[in-house]
Amino acid sequence: MAESDNGARKSAAYPYSSGGWGSLKAVASALVQEKVPLKDATVLLKQNKPDGFACVSCSWAKPADPHMFEFCESGAKATAWDLTAKRMTPQFFELHTVTQLEAWHDHDLEEAGRLTAPLRYDAASDKYVCVSWEEAFEDIGRELRGFDPKSVVFYASGRASLETSYMFQLFARMYGTNNLPDSSNMCHESTSVGLKEAIGVGVGTITLDDFEKTDLMFFFGQNVGTNSPRMLHQLQDARKRGVPIITFNPLREPGLLQFSNPQSPVEMMTPAHTVISTQYHQVKTGGDSAALLGMCKAVVHADDRAKESGQPRILDLEFIEQQTVGFEAFADYVRAASWDEIERLSGLSRADLEAAADEYMRANAAIAHYGMGITQHREGVQNVRMLCNLLFLRGNIGKPGAGPSPVRGHSNVQGQRTVGITEKPELAPLDKLASQFHFEPPREKGMNTVEAFQAMLEGKVNAVINLGGNLVRSVPDRGRIEPAWRDLKLTVNVATKLNRSHLVHGKKSYILPCLSRIEIDTQESGAQAVSMEDSTGCIHGSRGVAEPASPDARSEPYIVAQMAKYTLGDRSTVDWDRWRNDYALVRDEIAKTYPETFHDFNERMWTPGGFPRDLPARERKWKTKSGKAEFFVPESIVEDPDMPERDPQALRLMTLRSDSQFNTTIYGLDDRFRGISGGRMVLLMSEADMQSHGVKKDDRVTVQTIADDGFERRVAGLRIQPYDIPVGCIAGYYPECNPLLPLWHHAKDSKVPAAKSIPVHIVEVNGTPRA
The missing domain is CATH 3.40.50.740 (Rossmann fold)
Structure with a gap:
């Protein structure tokens, strides 16, 4: 299938491929900035290797057969940050x-x-x-x-x-x-709650092997280019096999557009690159449930037509009938849903959503990757449940190449x-x-x-x-x-x-x-090693x-x-003294507490690619209340009930990380991928919104949270930056914009702070109060 213009169009802010020479230059700059000696820089060759150390930043999976350079720009920056020659x-x-x-x-x-x-x-x-x-x-x-x-x-x-x-x-x-x-609690608790309710485990079900067996991948609210760049290798391999990748994200992020592999001589010495997203849909901030509902509606409608005409069914009826509960109620809800409301709330056209659904219906196995763009909303748990609904319709869980894939942050x-x-x-x-x-x-x-x-x-x-x-x-x-x-x-x-x-x-x-x-961690019993679990539920050893x-x-x-x-x-x-001197003793106790996953822990911790934790949903064993996978009927697809519906000056703020950042750790003040330099106090805004709100590029504005709880929440000195973002939506950096996020503005059921949708007003421009 040829890439659509929708997917292939570059970002105006960073019109280059992610990876490539830009990443190599950034890694070199980080090593120089931290004055990392050459002998210490070579430890990067041990990063994410079976006999080395697991990256201290992201938790993306570690392959059994790693690349020579099994680290990304973000991971190399994190390593340089720790190996710095500077001391306090x-x-x-x-x-x-x-x-x-x-x-x-x-x-x-x-x-x-x-x-x-x-x-x-x-x-x-x-x-x-x-x-x-x-x-x-x-x-x-x-x-x-x-x-x-x-x-x-x-x-x-x-x-x-x-x-x-x-x-x-x-x-x-x-x-x-x-x-x-x-x-x-701050990021993926909506996953822990939503997946637990839907499939009986609070984590994703895919492994790296599923990338080789999938026919389609979705991305929802996850910026792979800055948050888990090593995944780009698996995405590139999938794209070379012709696997479509459909992205839903408010901003056009370079890492989801195209990738030049720094380990490929051809791609480094020529303009060659891999187009990542074959469809790219700029969903309105807070419009994910509506977009998912639109795709579900298209799938159910297509199945209804197939049934009426005697054609092969679109739904996986065997899976639905044997493995799930609640389908009929959800199908009735989907059929009654209004396309006008779906388009209004998602910010996407019916044609866009049907195009994504058509691709989904052609795939035998689909993976749904997602990040905090799904979970950090007032209806974050609902978003996770709606994503599961979409997967259930065609039996896309508990089979090779399919399943939910929440991409975690910390390692x-x-x-x-x-x-x-x-x-x-x-x-x-x-x-x-x-x-x-x-x-x-x-x-x-x-x-x-x-x-x-x-x-x-x-x-x-x-x-x-x-x-x-x-x-x-x-x-x-x-x-x-x-x-x-x-x-x-x-x-x-x-x-x-x-x-x-x-x-x-x-x-x-x-x-x-x-x-x-x-x-290197040396205790009385000798050199020690530790272990961790990656985003795909595999356990790895790590040695300093x-x-x-x-x-x-x-x-x-x-x-x-x-x-x-x-x-x-x-x-x-x-005997805490014995434990502190020999971590193998701790692992023995972990194995006694959790024998299903950690039996023979000390013997298995160096398994190349890690050993998988016990996840019944991978085998279609559902540890839910009903004993089956559970469809979910939302009460509403409005993701942010705190957003004023009839206030033309109200804007929906989402917080972001930059390419030189890991959570609250900031490696540099510029954001190369978004074309931002000169500091992080910026507000990304569409040109249409700039015009309607009477602001210009580089204006300094003060933003205030819309709330009636008696507390005033403001952030001043934000510089207006034009950006390709849906009308009515703006973006600013985390944690600089955290003062605008009320403690009570969190996801229902999970209490994850709803940082991806904060109702705000612009109350000052260049020091002048707005009327």
Whole structure:
């Protein structure tokens, strides 16, 4: 099939292929910027290899037969960021007060280098001062023993290994709380809830093998070019086999348009490239449910016509009748749906949606990839359920080359859930933990991230233990949250670099410098290795290869073990000293807790390509309430009930990451793919909206959230940038735009902050208030 003009048209902002010389130049620049010695730069050859280390950024799958350079631009930047020659020694903190450092840009804080020694905040001098590890652990343990466990939050960022995560959740539960929020609460909790309801497991079902067997791929709200560029290799292979790729995304992203493989001499030395998207539909922000409904309507209508005319059926009736419940109610809903409403809410024409559906109906096996453009909406769970509805219509789950594919961010964010990081007691094997470790775990529900911050605003949280991450910077409603964070009695941060969460600190605050996964981890029993789970549910070993940044840095398992030991004392039945010295012992215990997935863990962790976790839905075994895959009938396809319908000045803001960013870590202030330079305080806007709102390119505007809760939320100094984005929709960078996101503006059922659809007004232009 020839590529349509819709798919092949380039982005005006970045009219080149993703990958290619641009990526190579960016990698080289990152290594130079971080002053990474040549000998350390060669560790990239071990990145994502079966005998090396798993990338510290994204969680995309690691192939059994890797490329020579099995890393992408984003992954290389993350590695350079950790391997930097720059250091933040105790002398650095002697020269700078915390108040002074608060004025630094987020990029400059992390770019200043690796932390080298444990630090405690000293209020008298307003500085972080060096302390011994023993002093830090003794004081942290003493403080925690004085708190009600229900008032302490144990937050995990998603980067920690399976071993560390298992130890962390066990520590929290032995301490007496299920307050185990994590970064999934901020991004893919809508997946965990929606897929669990639909198919019985809260994760995707595809593996890398499915790329070789699929006939069609969809992308919904996932920017592969910046968030998981290594996937472009699998997409390129699929496209060379003639597999269509249909993309639904508000912005035309270069990574979803065309790709030049940096490992291909032909593509590097000629204008050759691979067109990625064969159809590209710029769905309106918040229009995903409507678009999915339109495709479902086209499929059901085609099947009705086939039935009436005696032609072969379009639906997979055997799958629907034997494996699902709820089809008739959903089919009736689809038939009654109005094309006018579908077009209005999706921003797409009926012809566009029918073209996508026609391609779908020709495919025997289809994969649906999606990201936070689906999950970070008020109806994020509904979006996931609607996507499942589309797959169910043609039996596209539990067969080769087909299934839902939520693309995760952090390198082990999915894995930490697998080993017990969850605030929901029903998702943790509490009875097993009780018998295995001879204690009674708490049974009441803990707090997720949104609930933890709401409790903080109400003065109900005493302490937060941060296992990585930059929670203060990533949180919604920052203007309200930061003062509450400063009132905490204790904040503990396990980190490699300084960030905003260390500067907006509690009354007592510690920074505990940890090893990067890239670094050699030597304990009393010898060199250690860790493991993590990728987006496709496969478990991989990872072994550090670089020298540690500091002899005073400690591994994450070591730090968690010591905090648990000094806090729990004789209450714990775990020999934390043995665990911290030999991670294989931790893996043995994980295998006892989760034998279906982790049996023979130590023997299997170095399996090339990883070993798969137990996922019944892959075999059409449905762990749902009905025992079958469940169709879902939405109450409404309006994704954002907070968006004013009759306000012509209202705009729908979505937040974005740049190509030089991983979550809150910012490697550079430019965004090459979107043609943005000179800073991140920009607002992407269509030229039609610029005209109707009376603004011009480079105007500086102030944006205010539309809300009637008594709180004013504003971000000033955003520079207008014309961009190819649907009318009524605008975009700005995360986390700069987080102050505009109310804490209560979250997905129903999952409480994921609805950062992809925030109702706003432009209230000032170049310092002049709007009427």
